Amino acid sequence: MRVVRDPGLLPERCVLVPTMGALHAGHLSLVRIARDRAGGNLPVVVSIFVNPTQFNDARDLEAYPRDLDRDVHLCAQTGADIVFAPDVETVYPPGVKTPSPKLPAVAVQPGLEDAGRPGHFAGVCQVVTRLFALCRPVAAVFGEKDWQQLQVVRALVQAERSSVQIIAGPIVRERDGLAMSSRNVRLSGDDRIKALSLRRSLDAAQRASTPEQAEQAMHAVLDVPGVDVQYAVVRDAERLEPLRDTRRAVGRALVCACVSGVRLLDNDAWIGPDIR
C-alpha cells in the first residue's frame, strides 16, 4: 500500500473511495465494495482530503477529526492499494480559479441539507469533480448514509455526461443502531442515547400510511430534550421532491438532528402501503 500526495504518481485508472478521513467501519465497507468492483486488475484508491469548501462553519472544519497514520493502516488492512492524501494547494492550486460545476436541482431541495448548510453541496460537487479529474476513476463508491449527497453526485455525473460509475454502499450501524459517522466520537454517553432517537424515528416512519403521518411519527420520536431536529421528512428517493403517488411510492425517510452541537444524519427506505 502506498501513500501518494502527488497526483502525477497515481495510476491511469482506478476505483475510487472519496473520504475526508477519520475512517470507521462504514468507510471500510466502501473500500471492500471498491475492492470487489476493481477485482485483480484495477487499483483501489482511497482519497483522504478534508475539503474546506464544503464546510460553512469554520469551527466544524477545525473540529473535524484527523489521523492520517491510523487511516492509512486501516486502508492497508482492508485491501486498498493507494491512499491519495493531497494538500489543499494540490486540489485547489493557488492563483487558478477552480471551476464550480452547475449545482443539480436535488442539491437545493427545500427543507433538506441546503437549509442548514447553504453552499455545502457546491463544495462537494467542486471537490468530487476535482478528485475525479485527478484520480481518473472508472467507478467511485459513496455511502448511503449521506443519501442526499449520493443523489447529488449521481445527478452531477449524469449532467456532466461523465463515464464514472457511481456505486452506493449501504449504511453501516453501530451495535445500538446508530449510523456510523466520523462525528460520533464527539458524542458523550448521554448524547449517544439521545442520538438513538434518529434511528427510532425512521422505524416509526415505516409503520405510517402516508408521508405526512410518517413525518408526524418521526417528529414525535425525536421530541427529546437536547435533540435539535433540522428535518425529518419523507421524499421521493431519487429527486428528493415531495412524494406524489404516496400509496405506491418508493420513497426515502430522511432525518437530521444536532445533539450537543454534533450534526447527525440518517435515512431509510419508505415504501407506500400498497406495495409493502
Ligand code: PAF
Ligand atoms: O462524504 C464525504 O466524506 C465527503 O463529502 C466527500 C464525498 C469525500 C467529499 O469531500
